[in-house]
Amino acid sequence: MIDFNNGSLFKLAQCDPAEIVPQISGLLLDGEQVLVAAKTIRDFVVFTDKRIIAGNVQGITGKKRDFSSLPYSKIQAFSVETAGTFDLDAELELWFSGLGKVRFEFKGRFDITYLGKLIAHHVL
Template identity: 55%
Template sequence: MIDFENSEFLKLRAVDPSSFSAALNPLLIPGEEIVAGFKTVRDGVVFTNKRVIAINVQGITGKKVDYTSLPYKKIQSYSVETAGMFDLDGELELWFSSVGRVRFEFSSGSDLLQICALISEQVL
């Protein structure tokens, strides 16, 4: 599992959600769909209609990959900070029972309010 206490995903940028399909389809349950996808150089975060999947590519070759599944039903609260005039990045913090705080930083242009609406639909 990704060590969320000592590691942060930095500057995630929006990508076509279908770009994750080949890697994630074996992990998805019937009826689960990828809603949004974000990527750094190697790592990524995918929001489905059921959970958040954090993808951590490891090693020099990148053949070893860690997938961490974070179900929406375990979210206790969340906080979003949208991009501003001088701070162009946005941040999303999620607090999960038994995992703690998970923080993602997004580059400008990411629709964090859409992600918050998705999370709200699942946890409220």
């Protein structure tokens, strides 16, 4: 399981989902669609129409990978923080039943309000 308390792990920038899909195609269910993708240099998070998949690439070669699947159905609460004038990072905090708080930080011009609506659509 990925250590979601390590904030440096998830300073994410939005990317084209097509960049990530080849890495997770074996994990996706039939018909499951990737809606939003974000990545660091090696790690990534994708938001599908069914769950959140976080990928942690490990080791020097990057062949070892840890994937965490976080179903929307286990989210009990969430918080969205938009970027400001001096604090340019947006944040998404999710509280999962049985796991606790998961925090993602997004840098740059990430559309965090769309992500908030996506989460609300699946949770509420």
